[in-house]
Amino acid sequence: MSRPFIQVTSIAAPLLEDNIDTDIIIPSREMKSTGKTGLAGGLFAGRRYVEGRTENPDFVLNQPVYRDAAILLAGDNFGCGSSREHAVWALAEYGVRAVIAPSFSPIFAGNAVRGGLLPLVLPRASIAELAAFEGAISIDLPAQTVTADGATYRFEIGAEARAMLIGGLDAIDLTQLSAGRIAAWQAGNQSVRPWVYLSSFTDSNP
Amino acid sequence: MPSLFDKLWDRHVIAETEGGATIIAIDRVFLHERTGAAALNSLAAAGRTVADPARVFAAMDHIVDTLPGRSDATTMPGGTAFITETRAACAAAGITLFDIGDPDQGIVHVVSPELGIVLPGLTLVAPDSHTCTQGAVGALAWGIGSTEAEHALATGTLRIERPRTMRVIFDGVLAPGVTPKDMALALIAAHGAAGGQGHAIEFAGSAVTALAIEARMTLCNMATEFAAFSGFIAPDAVTFDWLKGRRYAPKGAMWDLALADWADLHSDPDAVFDREIRIDASAIAPMLSWGTSPAQSMAITGRVPAFAGSGSRAAHDKALAYMGLVEGQALMGVPIDAAFIGSCTNSRLSDLERAAAVIAGRTVAPGVRAIVVPGSSAVKRAAEAKGIDKLFLAAGFEWRESGCSMCFFAGGESFGAGQRVISSTNRNFESRQGAGTRTHIASPETVAASAIAGRISAA
Numbered sequence: 223m224s225r226p227f228i229q230v231t232s233i234a235a236p237l238l239e240d241n242i243d244t245d246i247i248i249p250s251r252e253m254k255s256t257g258k259t260g261l262a263g264g265l266f267a268g269r270r271y272v273e274g275r276t277e278n279p280d281f282v283l284n285q286p287v288y289r290d291a292a293i294l295l296a297g298d299n300f301g302c303g304s305s306r307e308h309a310v311w312a313l314a315e316y317g318v319r320a321v322i323a324p325s326f327s328p329i330f331a332g333n334a335v336r337g338g339l340l341p342l343v344l345p346r347a348s349i350a351e352l353a354a355f356e357g358a359i360s361i362d363l364p365a366q367t368v369t370a371d372g373a374t375y376r377f378e379i380g381a382e383a384r385a386m387l388i389g390g391l392d393a394i395d396l397t398q399l400s401a402g403r404i405a406a407w408q409a410g411n412q413s414v415r416p417w418v419y420l421s422s423f424t425d426s427n428p
Numbered sequence: 429m430p431s432l433f434d435k436l437w438d439r440h441v442i443a444e445t446e447g448g449a450t451i452i453a454i455d456r457v458f459l460h461e462r463t464g465a466a467a468l469n470s471l472a473a474a475g476r477t478v479a480d481p482a483r484v485f486a487a488m489d490h491i492v493d494t495l496p497g498r499s500d501a502t503t504m505p506g507g508t509a510f511i512t513e514t515r516a517a518c519a520a521a522g523i524t525l526f527d528i529g530d531p532d533q534g535i536v537h538v539v540s541p542e543l544g545i546v547l548p549g550l551t552l553v554a555p556d557s558h559t560c561t562q563g564a565v566g567a568l569a570w571g572i573g574s575t576e577a578e579h580a581l582a583t584g585t586l587r588i589e590r591p592r593t594m595r596v597i598f599d600g601v602l603a604p605g606v607t608p609k610d611m612a613l614a615l616i617a618a619h620g621a622a623g624g625q626g627h628a629i630e631f632a633g634s635a636v637t638a639l640a641i642e643a644r645m646t647l648c649n650m651a652t653e654f655a656a657f658s659g660f661i662a663p664d665a666v667t668f669d670w671l672k673g674r675r676y677a678p679k680g681a682m683w684d685l686a687l688a689d690w691a692d693l694h695s696d697p698d699a700v701f702d703r704e705i706r707i708d709a710s711a712i713a714p715m716l717s718w719g720t721s722p723a724q725s726m727a728i729t730g731r732v733p734a735f736a737g738s739g740s741r742a743a744h745d746k747a748l749a750y751m752g753l754v755e756g757q758a759l760m761g762v763p764i765d766a767a768f769i770g771s772c773t774n775s776r777l778s779d780l781e782r783a784a785a786v787i788a789g790r791t792v793a794p795g796v797r798a799i800v801v802p803g804s805s806a807v808k809r810a811a812e813a814k815g816i817d818k819l820f821l822a823a824g825f826e827w828r829e830s831g832c833s834m835c836f837f838a839g840g841e842s843f844g845a846g847q848r849v850i851s852s853t854n855r856n857f858e859s860r861q862g863a864g865t866r867t868h869i870a871s872p873e874t875v876a877a878s879a880i881a882g883r884i885s886a887a
Binding site: 240249256258297304306332337382383419 | 510513571591676689863
């Protein structure tokens with residue numbers, strides 16, 4: 223169960239580089255426990271701090287107007303690199319609810335949906351317009367719109383991802399509704415491709 | 429009519445969801461200690477169990493260090509807990525773990541094919557972006573996050589949207605000294621780090637089918653640096669010969685049954701793809717990255733390009749400033765501080781053999797730190813049986829235990845700020861190999877030649 227996403231209104235912090243990778247979002251050295259929490263301090267650590275934990279005043283989230291931004295504006299291929307879901311957990315824990323970018327790494331986008339963080343795709347030109355706007359912008363997920371300064375931008379998102387975000391749904395719970403169907407499929411498949419099923423295939427077990 | 433992807437996908441469709449996603453059967457899950465403990469602990473905390481532990485494997489590679497005499501201790505902050513918790517969680521769930529000291533320990537994407545855990549026609553997922561490496565044997569293998577890993581463990585399935593398809597065809601014959609690493613960098617440099625945009629990518633063409641299996645793994649490994657959903661190659665006689673007899677591969681009559689199934693795993697002549705890219709393989713030169721994205725790569729003999737209008741001028745300049753380079757500068761001859769051979773991209777026996785051939789009888793330049801990390805304990809033993817370790821040691825390289833090592837921060841080790849490192853790894857990201865470290869990615873032979881010269885050099 224993640225935090226449901228319906229509508230969010232916030233100032234949007236511009237981080238308009240392409241290929242913001244998950245090492246930038248949270249460096250490996252900041253992932254200090256096997257849990258999913260305690261990560262916000264490590265968010266963008268390499269950019270956000272100088273000399274240990276002294277804030278770098280040039281970094282966008284350290285500027286007073288953007289410090290509490292719940293929306294990030296980014297460039298192409300946001301979240302590329304390592305599959306570390308800590309990138310989503312760190313963003314969410316910091317308070318980011320949505321990232322707007324021309325494209326996302328597929329693994330990051332999948333992680334985001336499961337973590338209640340909206341990966342919102344808009345064309346680069348629309349993002350540039352949003353970045354030029356100084357006030358708060360509003361995202362309405364059920365309506366699939368972003369509004370700013372009277373302008374409305376429509377965005378597309380898969381129906382499954384949309385429903386999961388709006389409902390804060392747990393994918394395992396959803397899939398277990400189909401448990402009978404899965405079991406039946408596996409039983410059938412096992413007779414066709416028995417080598418796939420190592421537990422029943424003693425020949426392969428050392 | 430169907431493509432290889434269609435056949436791989438259709439073999440695993442259980443149901444379509446109301447939201448347009450597919451519940452797809454997952455045949456194998458592989459975990460490592462960086463993301464494995466998180467997934468297993470979270471699963472257990474939710475009161476859920478692993479549906480079929482016999483089809484789940486784990487290896488220690490991401491946190492464990494690669495120094496001789498290693499243990500659970502690591503200088504990575506909090507690292508020991510990742511190791512001990514993964515071990516405990518695997519034991520509790522009945523998952524086969526290739527632990528520290530196990531003769532089969534190694535990097536997940538080296539170990540899995542080595543043991544025949546990944547096979548043609550299987551779906552395999554791991555909470556690791558380079559899982560696409562394993563598509564080299566004709567499997568559909570892709571990286572996921574920890575939460576999706578929990579889903580795969582608990583249900584034996586994932587809910588995903590069917591990706592779009594792409595075929596990348598490399599025609600022609602590679603020039604001598606040009607490797608699959610160069611093919612991948614040439615592709616990404618030409619089409620951008622987002623060029624694959626969530627596509628399931630089949631690598632095909634005469635230059636691909638001519639590759640040995642380990643070389644195919646290098647090519648598929650880099651699919652994630654192209655933003656692909658996955659990369660894979662149709663299995664052929666080379667694949668089947670390579671897999672036959674491996675520990676978890678089917679044996680006897682079961683092997684014959686599997687072979688009959690796998691014979692169909694290729695794109696039909698009239699298969700349709702959402703996108704197709706064709707590349708003249710004979711025109712590819714040894715490549716080297718100059719910036720902080722794999723897309724910022726060039727022929728090693730070239731000059732750092734001027735801003736070309738894609739992306740932003742600021743990002744281009746930022747990458748150059750980070751790397752300490754200027755537009756128009758030749759990279760050949762730039763002094764290096766360190767050379768690293770290893771990672772799931774380029775750490776298999778053939779990679780080490782080719783690098784060893786470059787360094788044999790020569791020595792690493794004074795002041796250059798040179799490190800070789802075999803991809804698995806089995807690779808290390810095989811290399812030692814051939815005397816390859818002696819060649820590296822005599823040349824002045826460190827010869828390590830297997831693991832991910834300094835591809836990033838495994839074992840808590842990294843290179844220093846401003847250090848210029850030439851590396852056979854997959855990511856030249858800002859601070860990937862250490863805060864402020866300047867990484868150039870290249871083939872193992874280019875790394876070896878540069879280590880000897882003390883400056884960027886072609887093999």
